[in-house]
Amino acid sequence: MDLGVETAFTPWASLFGGVLLGISSVMVMALFGRIAGIIGITSGAMNRASDQDWRWAFVAGMVLAPLGYSAVVGWPEQTVSGNLPAMVVAGLLVGAGTIMGSGCTSGHGICGLARLSPRSLAAVLTFMVAGFVTVFLLRHVF
Amino acid sequence: MRLIWGFLSGVLFGVGLLLSGMANPAKVLNFLDLFGTWDPSLIFVMGGASVVTFIGYRLVWKRPAPVLDTAFQVPNSRVIDRPLLIGSALFGIGWGIGGFCPGPAWTAVTFGAPGTYVFLGSMLVGIFGGRYLKQNLTATPSAC
Numbered sequence: 001m002d003l004g005v006e007t008a009f010t011p012w013a014s015l016f017g018g019v020l021l022g023i024s025s026v027m028v029m030a031l032f033g034r035i036a037g038i039i040g041i042t043s044g045a046m047n048r049a050s051d052q053d054w055r056w057a058f059v060a061g062m063v064l065a066p067l068g069y070s071a072v073v074g075w076p077e078q079t080v081s082g083n084l085p086a087m088v089v090a091g092l093l094v095g096a097g098t099i100m101g102s103g104c105t106s107g108h109g110i111c112g113l114a115r116l117s118p119r120s121l122a123a124v125l126t127f128m129v130a131g132f133v134t135v136f137l138l139r140h141v142f
Numbered sequence: 143m144r145l146i147w148g149f150l151s152g153v154l155f156g157v158g159l160l161l162s163g164m165a166n167p168a169k170v171l172n173f174l175d176l177f178g179t180w181d182p183s184l185i186f187v188m189g190g191a192s193v194v195t196f197i198g199y200r201l202v203w204k205r206p207a208p209v210l211d212t213a214f215q216v217p218n219s220r221v222i223d224r225p226l227l228i229g230s231a232l233f234g235i236g237w238g239i240g241g242f243c244p245g246p247a248w249t250a251v252t253f254g255a256p257g258t259y260v261f262l263g264s265m266l267v268g269i270f271g272g273r274y275l276k277q278n279l280t281a282t283p284s285a286c
Binding site: 005006007008009010011012013014015016017018019020021022023024025026027028029030031032033034035036038039042043046051053054055056057058059060061062063064065066067068069073076077078079080081082083084086087088089090091092093094095096097098099100101102104105106108109110111113114115116117118119122123124126127128129130131132133134135136138139140 | 250
């Protein structure tokens with residue numbers, strides 16, 4: 001499933017974007033006392049949890065962010081695979097895997113590493129290696 | 143207040159994903175393609191985000207409680223168990239196939255790509271599968 005699109009190395013934009021992700025994660029802790037893990041926020045929003053309110057508001061903010069962003073900066077580059085069966089498999093694995101592993105790139109990657117959690121470090125190393133191997137197999141072997 | 147601040151935090155997170163390039167699956171897949179069109183940008187995303195969060199958390203935790211809720215709820219398990227490792231491995235495989243993790247999948251919705259909708263719908267279904275798998279593979283306290 002090679003997308004075959006080269007992307008430019010963008011250290012400054014990526015660093016600044018990362019800083020914004022960090023500020024948002026700190027806001028979620030300061031305001032609601034929770035880890036800003038997106039799979040956890042999504043999963044909790046679908047439960048009848050008492051703190052469902054801010055979770056849906058957070059998701060709405062993430063969904064609508066590109067409208068404000070595109071008005072100021074412009075519509076960003078995006079290439080999504082059109083291989084829909086592969087995207088079904090990918091979505092199922094990401095949903096099930098992050099719930100089973102109690103976190104995703106944000107919950108373990110940003111918040112967990114910031115908490116110096118050994119569980120999160122183990123999770124990050126595991127999903128990184130699994131991602132490297134998967135892309136290697138899909139792009140260079142099959 | 144909770145809704146407004148929740149929304150603003152979400153917008154900020156979304157803008158962070160867009161600016162950093164995380165919302166573009168092609169960029170994520172290139173980061174994962176060490177032996178091909180490697181794009182190391184995502185190291186800077188994770189670096190910036192975790193350093194800011196590391197410092198910010200320590201300032202925030204000096205307060206007795208969060209501003210709009212009663213208590214901080216931080217996972218305290220330190221056990222590296224099977225569900226953590228198997229789940230993370232499954233996630234990594236899915237991430238490597240689609241180039242999306244959960245946050246970018248939400249932020250990509252307004253771009254309107256069919257692959258995004260298919261991924262997001264499957265991810266929401268997958269959440270229920272993950273709950274089942276987790277319960278049936280030794281119960282551990284949920285981290286996030």
